[in-house]
Amino acid sequence: MSDERADGGVADSAAPSLLTRLSEHEFAVVGASALALLVFPFLLIDVLGLVGELEIPLLQPVAALLFVGGLVVTLAASVLNKVFPRALLERLAVIGAGALAVGSVLGVFVTDFSIGGYSGLPSLVLIYGIIVIGFNLLLGYTGLLSFGHAAFFGTAAYGAGIFSAQVSGSPILMLLFGTVLATLLAWPIGFLSIRRSGVYFAVLTLTFGQMLYFFALGPGAPLTGGDNGYSDVNVGDLFGVADLGTSLPFLESIEYVFVAVLFLGALAVANRVINSPYGLIFEALGENEQRVEFVGLNVFRYKLMAFVISGAFAGLGGALFVMHEAYIHPNTGYYWIQSGDFVIMTVLGGTGSLVAPVFGALTFEYIANVIPGLSLPVIGSVGSLWRLILGAVFVFIVWVFPRGIYGALSDLVGLVRRGAADDDGGEP
């Protein structure tokens, strides 16, 4: 928020500073996210039987037209504005945003609106959200690119799965076991990998992840089920009373509420870490490692801590993932593509802020799970081509918006605000 003001968005100085101040308060961050999570399922599932569909002819197409048109105009204006900064484009962005807003309101409240999806998807997005929030502590703040976080994700998933079959199916205990296991693994892997930097760090983390992958596939098969995957997951009732699969009005299911609460907890922890003196050193490491060292701090220890914390987040996500899917395979658990997916999600969302990677997780899972069901005019069914679309979106974002989707959105908000200020009579 603060850099928006820096690049000339002087429109109303009170509002951004209020937002900036708010964003530093843990309660505000978590509270706002909780509100967002309350409406989140609406976006991905048709749960809105509330208002009932009004039978007004043409309303649905009009709403859709306003929504899509507004989106396209706003995006186009914002991209063009990067190349040719013109006041006209700012106006256009305002008009587009207005159309988008009207279209969404009409869409949500009058027609049965969702961007497509299925029940279970919101939980999956939040599970990946937890992982990438932790991953961003490492990549975005500390500046370490790990290509081996599937090691912690997979270990926690297998650990929690096997625990549920052998010891207890209590969700809380499963999560605890999986997360502790991943944290214990992150310690030695981090201890060894942190010694190297740059590509060497990335490749070293990758080798550890791949060793676990081939272990799970081959020699470890008696434990993991090898190439058949592990399907003996046996999830019990939450606190002994609530079945996670029970569906709820508005909020999808008990599982979603459970995952959402954990997500908020993870967000609060990450927020507290980042704003603590300890976490500030993570950020300082990302900015300039040498200076941190010259100040007399033990760089190794802080990097290791950042690595272990992000490993624990990946572990929590992995344990939740196996609970959600009731199945885990080396390809989804340990393969380096999975680690790469964490990187993609984080960068897609943006590494500059705490919640930004969650936008990446949403986009990624949307492309992976909803787009394949679509049918396009020329190509036909999208099906397995979703990775092509993902690759294209990813390249586009990295190329044009180095700060990710979140950065692009905040640029957009800045642009619209500037445009609106011009309409109100220019410089205030």
Add this chain to the structure above:
Amino acid sequence: MAIAETVLEVILNGLQQGAIFALLGIGLTIILGTMDFLNLAHGALYLIGGYAGMFFIRETSLSTGYLHSIGVTTIGLGLGFAAAMVLVPIFGFVVGLLMERYVAEPFYDRPETDQLLVTFGLALIVQELIKGVVGGTTFQPASPSTIFGISVGGPITLPIVGAYPQWRLYLVGIAVVVIGLTYLIIEKTDFGLVVQAGTQDSEMVRMLGIKINRSYSLVFALGAALAAFAGLIGISFQTVSPQIGTEQALIPAFLVLVVGGAGSVVGAIFGGFVLGITVAAMTVLASQWAQIVLYAVAALVLLFRPEGLFGSTGVGE
């Protein structure tokens, strides 16, 4: 006898795998060394080389994919392997030139992670495009039976090993010649000297008045041509599917890079053969552990000799 037979077979198999690893590793290492550019699409170049090779060598019948859906049932020129050995590197060279110009160049001044990410995305796009166009089916290896009129198909009787696919011996020979030529280009020509100097200090080379940007394009294209050639070698004895780029090429190339040392051609050649023979040996001893040991070797080198076996520190840090 049995031990000698096994050892010799391991060495032969290791040389084949090692030759591919070395070809891939050289390309990656000169691109990283000279331009400080991390190319995760290197596996995609291998993939392109493999499919281009298949297209030049023979006619392949399709069963899925876009081309099949519009009625094309067979593709390929059926020119044979000798033609492919010339055409594939040229094709790879051109792809490399285009890639340097339109993908790599805008990213030279961007952070290392951006380079990694954009090329990773590109690798996904290439893989999925190929899957979409010619289908995700696995094709049989395209091993030739004659080349330049010499019969290279069928088995040959070797002294200790016994019957052995003749083609695989030729393959090692061809790869060794290409690797040797590359070595000579890098070590003995003026172009190679510029490349080596660029690896150590590209700023200084520029200040000496050498147009290093032109060398950049050539180095990138050379690396791409080698990767494509590796793909051609690969598909001549291994099955072909859209995943070969990420599964069989990209990660081994990076392992070779770190084992041999970033920026070192000799290191890449040596690292390639070390890893190739390691895999071949472990496949015989304990096949389930082969890949694990491969990664463990790379991890150990990284931990105890971070500059690689032949590299200098500083590249890619």
